[in-house]
Amino acid sequence: MIELIDVEKSYVVDGRAVPALKPTRLEIANGEVFGIVGHSGAGKSTLVRLINRLEAPSGGRVVIDGEDVTGYGDEDLRAFRRKVGMIFQHFNLLFSKTVADNIAFPMKLAGIYSRAEIRERVDELLQRVGLTDQARKYPAQLSGGQKQRVGIARALACRPSILLCDEATSALDPQTTQSVLRLLADINRELNLTIVLITHEMDVVRRVCDRVAVMDAGEVVESGPVTDVFLHPQHTTSREFVFESEQVDEDEMQEDFARARGRILRLTFQGESTYEPLLGSVARESGVDFSILSGRIDRIKETPYGQLTLSLVGGDLNAALAALDRADVHVEVLR
Amino acid sequence: MIESLLTGVDWPQIGMASWDTLIMVGVSLFFSVLLGLPAGVLLFLTGKGQLLEQPVAYAILSFVVNVLRSIPFIILLIVMIPVTVMLIGTSLGVAGAIPPLVAGGAPFFARLVETSMREVDRGIIEATRAMGASVRQVIFGALLPEALPGLIAGITVTAITLVSYAAMSGVVGGGGLGDLAIRYGYQRFQTDVMIITVSLLVVFVQLLQMLGDRLVLYFSHR
Ligand SMILES: Nc1ncnc2c1ncn2[C@@H]1O[C@H](COP(=O)(O)OP(=O)(O)OP(=O)(O)O)[C@@H](O)[C@H]1O
Ligand SMILES: [Mg+2]
Numbered sequence: 001m002i003e004l005i006d007v008e009k010s011y012v013v014d015g016r017a018v019p020a021l022k023p024t025r026l027e028i029a030n031g032e033v034f035g036i037v038g039h040s041g042a043g044k045s046t047l048v049r050l051i052n053r054l055e056a057p058s059g060g061r062v063v064i065d066g067e068d069v070t071g072y073g074d075e076d077l078r079a080f081r082r083k084v085g086m087i088f089q090h091f092n093l094l095f096s097k098t099v100a101d102n103i104a105f106p107m108k109l110a111g112i113y114s115r116a117e118i119r120e121r122v123d124e125l126l127q128r129v130g131l132t133d134q135a136r137k138y139p140a141q142l143s144g145g146q147k148q149r150v151g152i153a154r155a156l157a158c159r160p161s162i163l164l165c166d167e168a169t170s171a172l173d174p175q176t177t178q179s180v181l182r183l184l185a186d187i188n189r190e191l192n193l194t195i196v197l198i199t200h201e202m203d204v205v206r207r208v209c210d211r212v213a214v215m216d217a218g219e220v221v222e223s224g225p226v227t228d229v230f231l232h233p234q235h236t237t238s239r240e241f242v243f244e245s246e247q248v249d250e251d252e253m254q255e256d257f258a259r260a261r262g263r264i265l266r267l268t269f270q271g272e273s274t275y276e277p278l279l280g281s282v283a284r285e286s287g288v289d290f291s292i293l294s295g296r297i298d299r300i301k302e303t304p305y306g307q308l309t310l311s312l313v314g315g316d317l318n319a320a321l322a323a324l325d326r327a328d329v330h331v332e333v334l335r
Numbered sequence: 336m337i338e339s340l341l342t343g344v345d346w347p348q349i350g351m352a353s354w355d356t357l358i359m360v361g362v363s364l365f366f367s368v369l370l371g372l373p374a375g376v377l378l379f380l381t382g383k384g385q386l387l388e389q390p391v392a393y394a395i396l397s398f399v400v401n402v403l404r405s406i407p408f409i410i411l412l413i414v415m416i417p418v419t420v421m422l423i424g425t426s427l428g429v430a431g432a433i434p435p436l437v438a439g440g441a442p443f444f445a446r447l448v449e450t451s452m453r454e455v456d457r458g459i460i461e462a463t464r465a466m467g468a469s470v471r472q473v474i475f476g477a478l479l480p481e482a483l484p485g486l487i488a489g490i491t492v493t494a495i496t497l498v499s500y501a502a503m504s505g506v507v508g509g510g511g512l513g514d515l516a517i518r519y520g521y522q523r524f525q526t527d528v529m530i531i532t533v534s535l536l537v538v539f540v541q542l543l544q545m546l547g548d549r550l551v552l553y554f555s556h557r
Pocket of ligand 1: 013020038040041043044
């Protein structure tokens with residue numbers, strides 16, 4: 001488990017301490033995929049870099065699997081970092097080394113593996129990320145997606161228990177992003193690896209994360225299971241991110257609402273209820289008439305969900321609400 | 336006409352002088368790299384925002400390099416005479432030219448080393464640190480290999496600079512082609528000797544540049 005206990009970080013700029021991360025408390029369970037979203041400069045990288053101590057915290061403690069790593073000296077820190085892999089937006093592969101040598105690099109640095117062990121592990125990882133036939137190429141000869149796969153293989157070389165991803169898909173096109181995310185999800189499942197994933201795309205969070213923290217101006221402003229934050233965002237920043245990923249324009253939405261008659265409800269279905277033919281029966285029983293203002297069905301990781309915005313006229317509204325409630329549908333009355 | 340022009344040319348002497356120039360450049364390049372490389376790496380590492388940020392050490396090192404680099408080489412040749420005599424007993428001939436050449440070449444190369452290391456992506460250094468590398472491992476495992484093409488280009492530029500410095504050292508009694516050009520071409524008005532020595536220097540510089548470019552290309556995987 002990763003425990004950040006009131007960690008904070010400020011940088012000294014022109015003799016003044018500027019906070020990049022305000023005191024933050026966060027727990028990330030083993031085997032979890034934890035997303036961190038936020039606008040540029042929100043402090044996402046700072047937070048993640050505190051975990052493997054690329055930055056030393058200005059206050060607070062970082063505890064990994066019950067061990068306080070905050071005060072680690074040089075030797076301990078280096079051994080600890082081997083247990084924490086990291087991948088980057090711009091891959092940060094060594095241009096001077098082949099794909100195979102890049103993957104072998106952390107093992108060579110560790111100085112505790114034999115040549116045979118390294119060769120075997122590199123072959124295994126190449127296969128894992130599907131780059132066996134690119135082993136002798138140099139990074140400059142690869143596509144972005146392939147480079148990130150090398151980055152992932154390299155990060156896994158010393159069998160870490162944590163993988164930190166700083167905008168690992170931000171430089172990739174949508175399709176490549178998909179395949180890299182799928183790879184990360186597979187790794188998470190097969191190796192029970194804890195993944196901390198920074199992104200500014202809520203869509204990435206939706207696809208792979210179990211829980212998410214939303215950051216704004218050096219603070220975690222909202223955190224929780226992705227289903228909660230995604231379907232019922234509380235903080236303005238979270239709402240912005242969700243709306244952006246669903247391509248909802250708040251102004252247009254308000255305009256639609258203004259033109260609709262009656263009450264406006266937002267229904268959220270999760271799991272199997274997503275596929276239930278519910279609306280028709282509710283309308284019949286309660287006598288309300290409805291029109292659909294917007295709707296979508298999608299998935300959060302493996303959980304299907306649906307969200308419908310309806311305007312209701314006539315009939316017995318309370319009976320409709322009660323029927324929806326019985327069917328385990330989450331209802332928000334927007335107007 | 337051409338034959339009469341070339342009759343006075345002492346070919347064996349020109350051969351000897353070429354060899355001397357080669358030795359002067361080769362030996363001084365060796366020592367320039369030997370001293371300049373660590374100095375350049377130190378300049379880089381102690382610089383602002385780098386791994387071993389150390390403002391005082393950087394300021395001192397940078398000052399020494401700047402001083403040596405700001406003295407015109409012809410003056411450095413003269414200033415260095417007592418040091419050279421102390422080091423190798425004479426300030427004349429091929430051997431006597433080496434210390435001033437190194438004094439001019441090493442700081443020049445050190446700056447080039449610093450620059451080529453700065454061109455290594457910070458992200459690569461960061462990734463290497465994140466793998467648990469020590470400072471020594473970052474230097475030898477990542478920085479130097481990544482900067483290699485730049486370093487080779489720097490060695491090439493330094494070598495070419497040393498060719499012209501070596502020629503200049505002829506003025507104060509160093510050996511080689513420069514010495515020949517000054518003694519025969521300039522002082523005795525033997526234009527043919529002047530032309531031959533200059534041509535040889537041009538060819539030498541061309542060859543160095545070509546070799547350097549090839550090596551850079553070979554080691555560059557960008
Ligand atoms: N080395 C540094 N010196 C001074 N200020 C810094 C430094 N690194 C980061 N900051 C500041 O800290 C704040 C948080 O930066 P951070 O890199 O964590 O943001 P981020 O959320 O990762 O942004 P992005 O999405 O652009 O990567 C920013 O205001 C940034 O300017
Ligand atoms: Mg960042």
